[in-house]
Amino acid sequence: MKEFKSWKDYPIGGIISEPGSTLELDVSGWRNERPQIDQEKCIRCRICWIFCPDAAIIEEEKPYTTKTGKSYRLTYSVDYVHCKGCGICAQECPAKAIQMIPEV
Amino acid sequence: MSFEETRIKTLWDIPKEEHFVGGHSLCAGCTASTIVRHLLKVAGRNTIVVNATGCVEVSTTSFPYTAWRVPWLHVAFENAGAVASGVESAIKAMKAKGMIPFEKEINVIALAGDGGSFDIGFQALSGLMERGHKVMFVIYDNEAYMNTGIQRSGATPFGAWTTTTPVTRRIRGEWRTKKDMFDIAIAHGLDYVATANPAYPVDMDVKFQKGLNTDGPSLVHVIMPCTTGWRFEPRYGITIAKLATETAVWINMEYDRGNFSVTVPVRKRKHVREYLKLQGRYSHLSDLEIELIQQQIDRKVEEINRRAGKEVIGPLEA
Amino acid sequence: MTAVIERRKEMKALSTNKAVAEAVKDSDVDVVAAYPITPQTTVVERIAELIGEGQLEAEIIHVESEHSALSAVIGASAVGARVFTATASQGLALMHEVLHITSGLRLPVVMSVAMRSLSAPISIFNDHSDVMNQRDSGWIMIFASTAQEAYDSIIQAYRIAENPEVLLPVMVTYDGYLMSHTIEPVEVLGKYVSEEYIPKKQTWNVLDPDKPITMGTITSPDYYYEFKYSQAVALEGSLPHIIKADEDFRKLYGRGYGVVDSYRLEDAEIAVLATSSYYINLKYAVDEVRKRGIKAGAIKLRVYRPFPREQLYSMIKGLSALGVIDRSVSFGMTPSGPIALDIMSSYRYRDAPPVQSFIAGLGQRRMLIEDFVKIFEILEKRAATNSISEKSIFYGVKGVEL
Numbered sequence: 001m002k003e004f005k006s007w008k009d010y011p012i013g014g015i016i017s018e019p020g021s022t023l024e025l026d027v028s029g030w031r032n033e034r035p036q037i038d039q040e041k042c043i044r045c046r047i048c049w050i051f052c053p054d055a056a057i058i059e060e061e062k063p064y065t066t067k068t069g070k071s072y073r074l075t076y077s078v079d080y081v082h083c084k085g086c087g088i089c090a091q092e093c094p095a096k097a098i099q100m101i102p103e104v
Numbered sequence: 105m106s107f108e109e110t111r112i113k114t115l116w117d118i119p120k121e122e123h124f125v126g127g128h129s130l131c132a133g134c135t136a137s138t139i140v141r142h143l144l145k146v147a148g149r150n151t152i153v154v155n156a157t158g159c160v161e162v163s164t165t166s167f168p169y170t171a172w173r174v175p176w177l178h179v180a181f182e183n184a185g186a187v188a189s190g191v192e193s194a195i196k197a198m199k200a201k202g203m204i205p206f207e208k209e210i211n212v213i214a215l216a217g218d219g220g221s222f223d224i225g226f227q228a229l230s231g232l233m234e235r236g237h238k239v240m241f242v243i244y245d246n247e248a249y250m251n252t253g254i255q256r257s258g259a260t261p262f263g264a265w266t267t268t269t270p271v272t273r274r275i276r277g278e279w280r281t282k283k284d285m286f287d288i289a290i291a292h293g294l295d296y297v298a299t300a301n302p303a304y305p306v307d308m309d310v311k312f313q314k315g316l317n318t319d320g321p322s323l324v325h326v327i328m329p330c331t332t333g334w335r336f337e338p339r340y341g342i343t344i345a346k347l348a349t350e351t352a353v354w355i356n357m358e359y360d361r362g363n364f365s366v367t368v369p370v371r372k373r374k375h376v377r378e379y380l381k382l383q384g385r386y387s388h389l390s391d392l393e394i395e396l397i398q399q400q401i402d403r404k405v406e407e408i409n410r411r412a413g414k415e416v417i418g419p420l421e422a
Numbered sequence: 423m424t425a426v427i428e429r430r431k432e433m434k435a436l437s438t439n440k441a442v443a444e445a446v447k448d449s450d451v452d453v454v455a456a457y458p459i460t461p462q463t464t465v466v467e468r469i470a471e472l473i474g475e476g477q478l479e480a481e482i483i484h485v486e487s488e489h490s491a492l493s494a495v496i497g498a499s500a501v502g503a504r505v506f507t508a509t510a511s512q513g514l515a516l517m518h519e520v521l522h523i524t525s526g527l528r529l530p531v532v533m534s535v536a537m538r539s540l541s542a543p544i545s546i547f548n549d550h551s552d553v554m555n556q557r558d559s560g561w562i563m564i565f566a567s568t569a570q571e572a573y574d575s576i577i578q579a580y581r582i583a584e585n586p587e588v589l590l591p592v593m594v595t596y597d598g599y600l601m602s603h604t605i606e607p608v609e610v611l612g613k614y615v616s617e618e619y620i621p622k623k624q625t626w627n628v629l630d631p632d633k634p635i636t637m638g639t640i641t642s643p644d645y646y647y648e649f650k651y652s653q654a655v656a657l658e659g660s661l662p663h664i665i666k667a668d669e670d671f672r673k674l675y676g677r678g679y680g681v682v683d684s685y686r687l688e689d690a691e692i693a694v695l696a697t698s699s700y701y702i703n704l705k706y707a708v709d710e711v712r713k714r715g716i717k718a719g720a721i722k723l724r725v726y727r728p729f730p731r732e733q734l735y736s737m738i739k740g741l742s743a744l745g746v747i748d749r750s751v752s753f754g755m756t757p758s759g760p761i762a763l764d765i766m767s768s769y770r771y772r773d774a775p776p777v778q779s780f781i782a783g784l785g786q787r788r789m790l791i792e793d794f795v796k797i798f799e800i801l802e803k804r805a806a807t808n809s810i811s812e813k814s815i816f817y818g819v820k821g822v823e824l
Contacts, residue, residue: 002168002169006648008652012589013526013529014167014649015637016165016167016169016635019174019634020122020123020170020171021168022127022164022171023125023126025169026127046115047115050115051342053133053135053138053141053341055122055124055141082125086134086331086339087337088133088138088339090339091340091343100339151631155638165640166639166640167641170639175630175631175634175635175637176629176638177637178639179497179527182489183489183490183493183520186491187497188497189497190455190499191498191500193453193494193497193503194497194500194502194505201452203452203502227486227487227490228487228490231485231486231487234486235483
């Protein structure tokens with residue numbers, strides 16, 4: 001947590017002037033299960049990225065070629081700092097490419 | 105660019121930028137955050153959000169951290185409509201006086217749950233709509249007061265358990281039906297009113313676009329399955345949202361300058377049982393009660409089809 | 423260099439409500455939101471006319487309640503606009519929640535209140551119940567005694583509120599009907615005031631897409647307390663800025679009011695303190711009782727929050743008794759007058775005169791100069807016989823012996 005040593009350090013009116021600062025917070029402890037994307041099965045449909053409530057699916061311009069020779073321009077991965085493990089991505093994945101693995 | 109050129113047509117047109125980021129403390133699987141993410145993707149950075157008190161407000165701006173990358177203001181529960189009116193009027197006045205560059209376009213969005221719109225926020229919302237401010241009012245409707253622990257609201261549907269419509273000997277969940285916000289908004293003379301569903305993101309995002317493109321007030325009412333209050337596992341939020349439309353519990357429709365249309369037609373409807381059975385808030389319902397709900401939906405579908413002038417929502421699957 | 427500003431003072435015959443509207447125009451306000459309530463209504467009617475006539479370039483929001491009126495001006499102020507709202511009585515009570523939020527957000531909102539009693543039963547007439555109910559809401563509170571003072575105080579209010587060392591909302595109050603609808607001569611200054619005395623500067627945090635901030639956040643027990651402490655410090659610390667704003671105003675326009683005022687106090691043995699229009703009649707009463715050999719003086723409390731502790735103390739310390747007239751009741755408390763209570767608790771550790779609390783004029787029960795004379799006589803007698811009472815004297819209630 002951010003520390004304010006004195007009341008004098010507090011911003012006037014309680015404003016927050018660092019936009020998007022919740023990104024500094026780690027919510028991984030919320031998880032019971034972690035999503036794991038199988039890059040071989042993933043069809044790059046964007047569905048998981050679309051539905052993720054925590055903007056925790058990363059969409060990158062990173063080429064990938066599967067063992068069967070299918071080439072993709074994009075790669076999807078998980079931001080495990082901000083993923084809360086809700087499982088919407090796995091539930092909605094039309095290719096069943098996301099598995100929920102229990103956290104130990 | 106014209107609206108048609110910028111209109112979102114596929115999932116791939118949805119902007120990549122995130123103006124509502126992760127790390128907030130909305131529940132795992134909360135579909136409100138999916139809705140708000142999309143709302144801001146569509147609105148972009150030149151946007152001011154006025155948020156009524158509610159889940160989204162308390163979970164995303166816990167000092168000293170904020171999930172918002174656009175200017176954001178919360179004042180109280182019942183007044184988002186009034187605060188947004190003030191924001192919009194100030195922009196207008198300051199542009200007229202050269203205090204804000206005239207060409208600078210700033211979207212003003214009021215965001216509220218069902219409490220902040222149907223109930224305590226209703227008066228301010230009505231004032232906003234009636235006065236014609238260029239503000240898009242977005243309702244994320246989880247059909248009860250979830251922030252305070254699942255109490256019944258004017259948006260709670262018939263049969264739903266809440267902590268104040270408990271399932272007991274004499275009360276079996278909510279016994280009244282949901283308020284019709286769509287027609288209430290139309291009755292205020294709005295140019296654009298829509299219902300939307302996060303399980304249909306392109307449809308929802310286009311509605312946000314159209315709302316923001318309206319030269320006056322607009323209202324987009326979005327269904328928001330709530331894992332905590334509707335009693336389902338976090339992963340089912342979008343599945344349940346989709347079933348809401350597939351069973352015609354929730355019809356995705358719009359009213360665009362006099363034209364009514366159902367934007368997500370349903371050829372064959374699923375029985376409402378499919379929607380209800382995934383939710384703990386309906387687990388007490390008897391077959392008879394489920395049939396009663398089905399009949400309510402059948403009547404609604406009939407009315408909608410009449411209004412659309414054709415069969416946009418089909419019959420029940422055999 | 424600054425452009426040549428046309429300085430054209432002008433005398434007008436205005437009710438206090440109209441004078442306030444004139445001050446709003448001369449302050450070049452950007453957004454006005456208000457809801458009609460007697461006896462405030464003509465303020466906003468006049469503002470609407472001024473906008474309609476093109477004398478004021480501003481947006482007027484015809485809100486559907488006072489709660490929304492203050493909410494709307496908060497929204498406008500948060501974007502950086504200079505804002506104004508006005509209300510009275512039940513309207514102010516309805517705003518109660520938002521009053522606290524305005525000061526908590528530290529937005530420079532200015533509001534006028536044509537003071538009126540509170541229901542039930544309904545009375546549309548004057549007393550101070552509405553305003554006194556809001557004294558802990560974190561606003562700067564100024565009581566004006568004349569239409570001229572109300573006009574000047576509204577203009578000063580923007581200077582105070584927008585001062586980066588202050589950033590607090592300001593309420594300028596005056597008596598409903600006794601002032602709101604009473605026509606007096608008022609010297610108006612014209613729009614140059616807004617460039618000369620209150621030039622627009624964005625001194626507070628605003629919602630700007632180029633520099634996004636989150637405003638109106640939620641705090642845990644780890645953070646909340648410091649915000650309230652800094653609000654307490656800011657309100658208390660605003661007093662010198664209020665005094666300075668008044669002095670600067672006097673230098674430019676020849677009129678100033680101080681935070682407290684007095685009349686014939688130099689050799690006075692007893693004095694009575696009042697606010698707003700009562701002070702005017704009190705001064706006549708002083709002249710009258712002095713003819714009868716009572717060494718009396720009058721004191722006016724102009725700034726009520728922050729409480730001008732030292733300034734008032736220097737006036738009262740040598741007196742043998744002080745009467746305080748309140749126009750509202752703190753129910754269940756002895757004495758029952760809020761201002762009397764404030765004075766008694768402020769100087770409890772100092773050498774201060776005994777305070778006799780009077781309640782008067784509730785629901786605009788008529789108070790003539792002879793009534794104020796009577797109050798002086800009661801005070802003088804009680805002081806002489808050592809019978810100042812802990813209980814308030816409810817002056818003018820039928821069936822209550824004085």
